[in-house]
Amino acid sequence: MSRLSSDSEIIVEMKEVVVQKNGKKILGPITLNIHKGEYIGIIGRNGSGKTTLLQSMAGITRINKGHISSCETGYVFQNPDNQIIGSTVFEDIKFSVMNLDMSPEKENNYVEIILKEHSLYSLKDRDTLTLSGGQKQKLSLVSVVAMKPDLLLLDEPFSMLDRIQRYDMQRFINSLNARSISLVVAGIKLYDLINCNRIVLLEKGEIIFDGTKEEISNNNELFKKCCISVPEYFR
Structure with a gap:
């Protein structure tokens, strides 16, 4: 998959963005544009600034310098337990769509459609506490998708999954991008990002690739210095 044309619509623009914590710079300066329809992988070792970068785009983390112009974003936390609040799968998704200005009847119908579209209908009455790690990750992602954001920000969605669950999550994320969702x-492993059309490497809070x-x-040597293994199919 090739990188999108620079002529496509810019949906996020970051200019010289800096984030500080306790007076110490933890991100930046970052200058980055994201175009409509892109599937971007942010790679870097733990502590490189990935979460701070995504949360800056989402407006969760306050920036100290620079400027961000952003579309409507949906943020998916690394740990789904920090995001899932409904007692059942149905209730969790319903809670996420409460701000879409629908009547209660339309809300319920819309949640049913979302559950069927994303193969969660069989779990709709399940207690969220009984879901597997992979099911929780998918639910947290679908709950955000249901809010119809222009851009999805996923913070290490593969980190708590086994090999089979990783593959299923990759397929699901690919299906979202196939629907023109940006x-x-x-992530911390390149093979989780194999389907991205653009890769951004972070090191010590700065973009170096x-x-x-x-x-x-x-x-290859640049990635190696950042402790990122490059699989054969990337070479």
Whole structure:
């Protein structure tokens, strides 16, 4: 998958963004544009600034310097237990759509449609506390998708999944992008981001690589210095 044309609509624009904590810089300066329809992977070791970058885009983290112009975003936390609040799968998704200005009847019908579209209907009455890790990750993502954001921000959605669950999550995320949903996905392993059309490498809060998968092969040593293994199919 090639990188989208620079002529496509810009939905997020970050200019010289800096985030500080206790007077210490933890992100930036970051200058980054995201175009409509892109599927971007943010890669970096733990502590490199991935979560801070995504939360800055979402407006969760306050920036100290610079400027961000952003579309409507939906943020999916790394740990789904920090996001799931409904006692059942149905109730959790219903809670997320309460601000869509629908009548109670339309709300219920819409939640039913979402459950069927994303293969969660069989779980609709399940207690969320009894869901597996993979089911919780998917529910937290679908609950955000139901809110119809222009951009989805996923903070390490693979971190709590086993190999089979990772594959299922990749397929699900790919299906969202196939529907023209724009995505930014943070991760620590490149093979989780194989379907991205653009990879951004963070190190010590700064962008040190921004390019296509095809361009990674020419920067193998750069990734190695950041403790990021480059799989054979990226070379």
